[in-house]
Amino acid sequence: MYEYYPLLIVGALIGILATAFIVAYMTVKGRKEAFGFERNLSDRELFKRLLVYAKPHYKAFIVVFALMLVSIAYQVVSPYVVGVIEGIIKTQFELSTLFTTVIIYVGILIVSLVCSYINSIILQKTGQKIVSEIRSDAFKHIESLSQGQLNKIPVGTLVTRVTNDAEAISRMFSNVIVNFVKNIFVIIGVLTAMFILNYELTLLVLCFAPFIATFTLIFRKFSRLAFRKEKECTSDINAFLSENLSGIKITRNFDRLDHKNKQFLEKNKRYKKAVMNTIFVFSVFRPVVYMLYVASVLCLFFVGGKGYLDGATLFGNTISSEIIVSFYMYISEFFDPIQNLAEQFNTLQSALASSEKIFTIMDMKPEIVDEEGAIEVKEVKGEIEFKDVWFAYDDENWVLKGVSFKIAPNETVAFVGPTGSGKTTILSLLCRNYEPQKGTILLDGRDIKTIKISSLRSHFGQMLQDVFLFAGTVRSNLTLRDEFTDEQIYEACSYVNADSLINKLPNGLDEEVKERSNNFSAGERQLLSFARMMLHRPEVLILDEATANIDTETEVLIQDSLEKLMKVGTLLMVAHRLSTIQHSDKIIVLSKGEIAEQGNHFELLEKKGKYYDLYSLQYEKEKLK
Numbered sequence: 164m165y166e167y168y169p170l171l172i173v174g175a176l177i178g179i180l181a182t183a184f185i186v187a188y189m190t191v192k193g194r195k196e197a198f199g200f201e202r203n204l205s206d207r208e209l210f211k212r213l214l215v216y217a218k219p220h221y222k223a224f225i226v227v228f229a230l231m232l233v234s235i236a237y238q239v240v241s242p243y244v245v246g247v248i249e250g251i252i253k254t255q256f257e258l259s260t261l262f263t264t265v266i267i268y269v270g271i272l273i274v275s276l277v278c279s280y281i282n283s284i285i286l287q288k289t290g291q292k293i294v295s296e297i298r299s300d301a302f303k304h305i306e307s308l309s310q311g312q313l314n315k316i317p318v319g320t321l322v323t324r325v326t327n328d329a330e331a332i333s334r335m336f337s338n339v340i341v342n343f344v345k346n347i348f349v350i351i352g353v354l355t356a357m358f359i360l361n362y363e364l365t366l367l368v369l370c371f372a373p374f375i376a377t378f379t380l381i382f383r384k385f386s387r388l389a390f391r392k393e394k395e396c397t398s399d400i401n402a403f404l405s406e407n408l409s410g411i412k413i414t415r416n417f418d419r420l421d422h423k424n425k426q427f428l429e430k431n432k433r434y435k436k437a438v439m440n441t442i443f444v445f446s447v448f449r450p451v452v453y454m455l456y457v458a459s460v461l462c463l464f465f466v467g468g469k470g471y472l473d474g475a476t477l478f479g480n481t482i483s484s485e486i487i488v489s490f491y492m493y494i495s496e497f498f499d500p501i502q503n504l505a506e507q508f509n510t511l512q513s514a515l516a517s518s519e520k521i522f523t524i525m526d527m528k529p530e531i532v533d534e535e536g537a538i539e540v541k542e543v544k545g546e547i548e549f550k551d552v553w554f555a556y557d558d559e560n561w562v563l564k565g566v567s568f569k570i571a572p573n574e575t576v577a578f579v580g581p582t583g584s585g586k587t588t589i590l591s592l593l594c595r596n597y598e599p600q601k602g603t604i605l606l607d608g609r610d611i612k613t614i615k616i617s618s619l620r621s622h623f624g625q626m627l628q629d630v631f632l633f634a635g636t637v638r639s640n641l642t643l644r645d646e647f648t649d650e651q652i653y654e655a656c657s658y659v660n661a662d663s664l665i666n667k668l669p670n671g672l673d674e675e676v677k678e679r680s681n682n683f684s685a686g687e688r689q690l691l692s693f694a695r696m697m698l699h700r701p702e703v704l705i706l707d708e709a710t711a712n713i714d715t716e717t718e719v720l721i722q723d724s725l726e727k728l729m730k731v732g733t734l735l736m737v738a739h740r741l742s743t744i745q746h747s748d749k750i751i752v753l754s755k756g757e758i759a760e761q762g763n764h765f766e767l768l769e770k771k772g773k774y775y776d777l778y779s780l781q782y783e784k785e786k787l788k
């Protein structure tokens with residue numbers, strides 16, 4: 164009996180440890196762990212959808228699984244071969260036999276290493292291919308969403324979907340799934356080999372299995388909690404960063420840098436703590452599994468060694484030194500995949516959560532799509548009509564309330580009215596960035612819904628209130644990747660008097676436009692965007708506050724080119740400065756989403772209504788200057 168004291172001591176230690184872990188588990192049992200893992204789609208459904216992307220690459224996966232079998236075979240067979248080598252050394256030692264066996268072992272090892280190498284290359288490539296397809300589908304889909312839908316999702320979230328979440332899926336394909344399968348096969352293979360070799364010792368090793376299972380389950384709970392905290396802190400810090408970097412000018416101007424630094428420090432600390440927590444969970448789990456491994460090896464040496472020395476075993480079978488050597492290696496082959504499985508399970512869960520998030524975006528039906536039978540329009544005269552149009556950005560907060568007007572081809576129409584009266588909204592509806600809830604919008608007498616969206620937009624040239632330039636060059640911003648010759652570009656630029664700006668730039672058209680176009684003033688950006696619109700020569704021109712940031716001198720020049728353009732197409736413009744629009748054929752005065760009055764400059768002045776009030780106010784101001 165005394166002989167088995169060491170075993171009892173090991174058992175007692177593991178028992179105490181298990182109890183401690185179970186108590187710790189009980190304390191966190193109720194805590195929500197779903198964050199970042201919560202899902203509405205089932206695993207099966209997600210796998211089915213991911214499979215659609217993986218399917219075209221099935222050949223690569225077949226090769227991978229075939230190669231994987233080789234490396235599994237190595238893991239299962241190599242301990243046995245090492246055992247045989249031990250037997251040779253001990254008994255019928257012959258250099259040539261030893262040499263042959265070692266060569267066989269090295270051969271298997273090399274083949275297995277080469278297979279693993281090829282495997283990981285194929286997997287990484289395939290994983291990246293699959294994910295780049297998912298990424299471009301996601302991007303294409305995001306582009307197809309309407310402005311209203313996009314407004315509801317923060318930009319940071321969309322970026323995370325296309326980058327971080329897609330990357331999580333790539334890890335799943337290139338690493339997790341295959342290794343998951345491999346580990347399960349290795350465990351089964353190693354157990355089978357062990358059973359064949361010596362089932363008593365196998366049973367001894369299996370005594371540790373319930374403990375491994377318990378520790379693994381507890382580890383999963385703790386690691387999920389840790390991951391959840393980490394994800395929370397990551398998105399918190401990302402949101403803070405993106406918002407504050409965009410608004411850094413304001414922070415600086417209002418001298419809030421210290422305050423913001425403090426806030427960031429706080430978030431940074433929380434993030435650090437969360438990461439440390441994850442590291443702690445892993446740093447406990449890994450040594451615990453290692454301890455179980457060492458304990459099982461010790462038990463093997465104790466029971467096996469004793470049996471070997473006594474010439475008998477626990478259950479009456481003889482144990483050879485070869486078996487002890489083989490088992491020593493098998494135990495490690497057995498523990499490694501178990502530890503990996505526990506760790507990979509979390510990666511798998513997080514990848515599935517990521518894929519659900521991507522699919523949720525991809526499942527959003529674009530609100531504004533081409534209707535069935537929508538047509539291409541080649542020639543546009545430029546007659547525009549709004550018929551009792553009602554529109555709200557959300558629910559029933561009507562921004563436009565029964566707006567009706569008609570613009571004849573080649574007419575120039577200006578929209579005026581106080582801030583928030585709906586001017587920009589009218590222009591957005593015309594380009595189908597949003598869909599009105601009631602009423603119809605007609606282009607040349609045809610409902611714009613019956614025209615293909617891309618065709619409709621190709622006839623409009625817009626210059627928006629908030630000018631956006633892409634990072635790139637001046638040229639790429641003007642042409643937007645369409646083909647134009649330099650002459651055409653210069654012609655368009657000189658039309659809007661942007662040529663002096665281009666000539667001033669050291670690199671001319673090839674001047675770099677930095678991200679957020681910080682290296683151009685607001686007025687310069689407007690000039691460039693004006694040139695961009697001219698270059699594409701649309702039939703209908705839409706200018707929203709096109710001259711707001713341009714000095715009076717340039718405005719006069721633009722006014723001049725505008726007058727030339729008025730003859731080319733229909734022109735819709737919004738301007739707060741009434742002097743810009745005096746020469747319009749028609750002025751539509753908006754008030755709180757309704758048309759208050761319309762007519763030309765002189766008619767409206769005669770009416771002595773809202774326009775007259777606005778005009779007198781501006782006129783008085785100008786005089787005071």
Ligand SMILES: Nc1ncnc2c1ncn2[C@@H]1O[C@H](COP(=O)(O)OP(=O)(O)OP(=O)(O)O)[C@@H](O)[C@H]1O
Nearest residue numbers: 314556557562581582583584585586587588589628
């Ligand atoms: N994306 C949006 N989501 C919700 N409400 C919006 C959105 N865009 C505009 N609005 C609201 O719609 C109303 C009309 O806005 P719009 O931009 O058409 O005004 P505007 O006449 O162009 O004003 P401004 O002269 O300041 O440019 C405003 O009250 C505004 O708050």
Ligand SMILES: [Mg+2]
Nearest residue numbers: 586587588628
């Ligand atoms: Mg506006």
